[in-house]
C-alpha cells in the first residue's frame with residue numbers, strides 16, 4: 001500500500017471522524033454514509049488512526065445492527 005498523502009486524505013478523514021463520533025459503525029455503513037470508495041476510505045482510516053484513538057472491535061453496528069467489526073473513535 002502506498003504511503004498516503006495526508007493533505008489529500010485529511011478531508012476524507014474528517015468526514016469519517018464526524019460519522020464515528022457518536023456511533024460505532026461497520027465498514028459498509030461508513031462507506032455508505034460518507035460515499036467514499038474503498039481505496040479512499042482505507043487511506044483516510046489510516047490517517048485517522050495516526051492522530052486519533054480508533055477503536056476496532058467486534059460488536060453491533062449502530063446503523064445496520066449486524067454484529068461484525070465496527071470502528072469507533074474514543
Ligand SMILES: [Zn+2]
Pocket residue numbers: 025026027028029030061062063064065066
Ligand atoms: Zn453497519
